[in-house]
Amino acid sequence: MSIRAEGPSPADRPPGALRVGLSRGLLEIREFAHAWKSVILTFSLPALVLAMLSSLLDGVFAGTSAVDHYLPGLIAMGLMSVSFQNLGLSIAQERDTGGLRRLRGTPMPPTAYFVGKTVLVMFLALGQVALLLGVARLAFGARLPADPAAWATLGWVLLLGTASCSLLGIAVSSLVRDSRSASGIVIAPFLVLRFTSGIFVPVAVLPGWVVDAASLFPLLWMAQGLRAAFLPAGAAALEPGGAWNPPSVALALGVWCVVGLALVLLTFRWKAGKDG
Amino acid sequence: MSETAIEVAGLRKRYGDDEAVAGVDLTVARGEVLSLLGPNGAGKATTVEILEGFRHRDGGTVRVLGEDPGTAGRRWRSRIGVVWQCEALTPRLTVRAVVRHFAGYYPRPRDPDAVVGMVGLGERAGARVASLSGGQRRRLDVALGIVGRPELLFLDEPTTGFDPRARRDFWSLVGGLARGGATVVLTTHHLEEAEALADRVCVLARGRVRALGTPSTLGGRASARATVGWSADGRRREVRTDEPTRLVGELATLFSGEVPELSVHRPTLEEVYLDLIGEAGRERGGGPGLPDAPGGRRAGTEVTA
Structure with a gap:
C-alpha cells in the first residue's frame, strides 16, 4: 500500500465551535418550526392562561387590571417553559435515544451543542415574550414598561432568568433515567413552582415558609423582576418587603447561573445510563 | 504516515469482577477490512468502544x-x-438537510448529495427522517458515518434490518470505501457478511482473541477435514477425511466413472466460528459448551453413516 497524502494538515482543522454552534441553532429552530403542531399548545399555554385570567378576573384586583396583574408572572412562566421545561425534556430524550452519543462520535465541539441550545432557547424566549406582550396589549390593553429603564429591566431579567432556567433544565435532564419518566422530574416541580412563586397566587397571600422555599428557585425572582419592569412604582407596596429590590433579583438569578453551570459541568452525560 | 491503522497490545478492561477484555492484541493495516466476530458478551463492543475513544481501558496500549x-x-x-x-x-428535517448539517462538522467532508446517493437514499433525499423505513434509517446512519470522509470507519451491525438486496448494495458500498483506501472495522453477527467484506476475521470470545485470519483460512478451515458423501446401494455414505482428493479418485475408480450424488464439503465459516467459540466456552468449564461442531480436527478418517 502506498503512503497517501491524505493525513492531517493545518488546513484540516475542524470548523470552529461558534460556526458549528450557530449551524446547530439553525437546525434546532428548523426542527422546532416543523414540529409546531406538537409544540404549539405548550408554547402558547402562558398566553392562553393570560387570556383566560384577564377575561374572567377583570375588576377583582383593586387598582389594577387583571391583565396587568398577571402579565409579568406569565412572562416569567413562559420563559421558564421554553428554557427549563424545553431543555429538561428534549435533552433527556436526545440522550435516551442515543442522539447525544452520536454527536459525541463526530468532531463537533461540545461547546457547539450548547451554543445551539442557547440560540434555540433565545429564539423561543423572544417569541414567547412577543406573543404574551402582543396578546396582552392588543386584546386587553395591558400596560407596557413605561420608560427605557423599565425596558432595560425586562431585558436583563429575561437574559439572566432564561440563562439560569436553561442551566437548571440541562442539569435536571441528567436526573432523567428514562425519557418516559421525564415528565415527573421536569414538569411536576415546574407546576408546583407556578403556584408558589407568585405566578397564579400573589406572593403576599402565601405562607412565609412557602415563599422561603420558592425563593430557592429562579421563577419567583424572575416574576419579581418582571413586576418591577411592568408595574407602576406604587404597586411595589404589595411585595413582601415593600419593594421589588432589583439588585437582589439580579443577585439571586446570577447565583443560580453560577450554581446551574456548576451542576451542568458536574452532571452532563453524553451517554444514557444503559450505554454504560 | 504509519501503515498501521490500529495497534492494540495487551488490552484489558474489567467491569467489577467481570474481565470483559482480557488481553487483546490486534493490528489492523491501513486499507484493511477487519471483521470482529464473537458471541454477545465476548468483549467486542467494549474493544470497539475503547478504539473509538468512548471508553477508558484498564491496561494495555492502543494506537488508532x-x-x-x-x-x-x-x-x-x-x-x-x-x-x-x-x-x-x-x-422532522429532510435526509438532505441532516447529512448537510453533519458535513459541517468536518474539515474535508464528502459532498452531502453524493453521500445520500452512495447509500442509496437518492430518491428519498427530500423525505423527512421520520418517514423513512427502518432499513432506510440505517442507510442514513451510514451516510452520517461516512460524510466526513473517514480514514477509519467503525461499523456496528450495519445491515440489521436490511433486505437482501439492500445488504448486497451496502456490501458493495463498503467494498468501494475500502478500495478508496479507508480502513474498516466491522462488528457483525452475520458470518456471510464477514465473509463477503472482510480481508481478515478476528474471533473474540471471553475477552480474548480466539482466531485471526482470512475468512477462507480461519481456524484451519482450508486444511480442515472434508466430508465426502455419495450414494451406494441406495444408502447415503459420508466419510470425513484429510485426503478428499485421493478418496474421490478411489471412488471414481470404484464406480468406474460418475460417483452417484457426490459431494465434498469443507466446514463453512459459521461451522468454524461455532467451533471456536464453543472451545472458548469449554475452557472455562461452566460455559455452554456446544455439542461437537462439525469441522473439528480429529485425526484419521471415519465413516459417519
Whole structure:
C-alpha cells in the first residue's frame, strides 16, 4: 500500500465551535418550526392562561387590571417553559435515544451543542415574550414598561432568568433515567413552582415558609423582576418587603447561573445510563 | 504516515469482577477490512468502544491512526467515522438537510448529495427522517458515518434490518470505501457478511482473541477435514477425511466413472466460528459448551453413516 497524502494538515482543522454552534441553532429552530403542531399548545399555554385570567378576573384586583396583574408572572412562566421545561425534556430524550452519543462520535465541539441550545432557547424566549406582550396589549390593553429603564429591566431579567432556567433544565435532564419518566422530574416541580412563586397566587397571600422555599428557585425572582419592569412604582407596596429590590433579583438569578453551570459541568452525560 | 491503522497490545478492561477484555492484541493495516466476530458478551463492543475513544481501558496500549483514543482530540475524531444505530435528533428535517448539517462538522467532508446517493437514499433525499423505513434509517446512519470522509470507519451491525438486496448494495458500498483506501472495522453477527467484506476475521470470545485470519483460512478451515458423501446401494455414505482428493479418485475408480450424488464439503465459516467459540466456552468449564461442531480436527478418517 502506498503512503497517501491524505493525513492531517493545518488546513484540516475542524470548523470552529461558534460556526458549528450557530449551524446547530439553525437546525434546532428548523426542527422546532416543523414540529409546531406538537409544540404549539405548550408554547402558547402562558398566553392562553393570560387570556383566560384577564377575561374572567377583570375588576377583582383593586387598582389594577387583571391583565396587568398577571402579565409579568406569565412572562416569567413562559420563559421558564421554553428554557427549563424545553431543555429538561428534549435533552433527556436526545440522550435516551442515543442522539447525544452520536454527536459525541463526530468532531463537533461540545461547546457547539450548547451554543445551539442557547440560540434555540433565545429564539423561543423572544417569541414567547412577543406573543404574551402582543396578546396582552392588543386584546386587553395591558400596560407596557413605561420608560427605557423599565425596558432595560425586562431585558436583563429575561437574559439572566432564561440563562439560569436553561442551566437548571440541562442539569435536571441528567436526573432523567428514562425519557418516559421525564415528565415527573421536569414538569411536576415546574407546576408546583407556578403556584408558589407568585405566578397564579400573589406572593403576599402565601405562607412565609412557602415563599422561603420558592425563593430557592429562579421563577419567583424572575416574576419579581418582571413586576418591577411592568408595574407602576406604587404597586411595589404589595411585595413582601415593600419593594421589588432589583439588585437582589439580579443577585439571586446570577447565583443560580453560577450554581446551574456548576451542576451542568458536574452532571452532563453524553451517554444514557444503559450505554454504560 | 504509519501503515498501521490500529495497534492494540495487551488490552484489558474489567467491569467489577467481570474481565470483559482480557488481553487483546490486534493490528489492523491501513486499507484493511477487519471483521470482529464473537458471541454477545465476548468483549467486542467494549474493544470497539475503547478504539473509538468512548471508553477508558484498564491496561494495555492502543494506537488508532497514530494516537491514543483516550486522549486524542477533535482533529483525530474528524478522521474517524462511526456508524451508530440510533434515532436522529431531528426527525422532522429532510435526509438532505441532516447529512448537510453533519458535513459541517468536518474539515474535508464528502459532498452531502453524493453521500445520500452512495447509500442509496437518492430518491428519498427530500423525505423527512421520520418517514423513512427502518432499513432506510440505517442507510442514513451510514451516510452520517461516512460524510466526513473517514480514514477509519467503525461499523456496528450495519445491515440489521436490511433486505437482501439492500445488504448486497451496502456490501458493495463498503467494498468501494475500502478500495478508496479507508480502513474498516466491522462488528457483525452475520458470518456471510464477514465473509463477503472482510480481508481478515478476528474471533473474540471471553475477552480474548480466539482466531485471526482470512475468512477462507480461519481456524484451519482450508486444511480442515472434508466430508465426502455419495450414494451406494441406495444408502447415503459420508466419510470425513484429510485426503478428499485421493478418496474421490478411489471412488471414481470404484464406480468406474460418475460417483452417484457426490459431494465434498469443507466446514463453512459459521461451522468454524461455532467451533471456536464453543472451545472458548469449554475452557472455562461452566460455559455452554456446544455439542461437537462439525469441522473439528480429529485425526484419521471415519465413516459417519
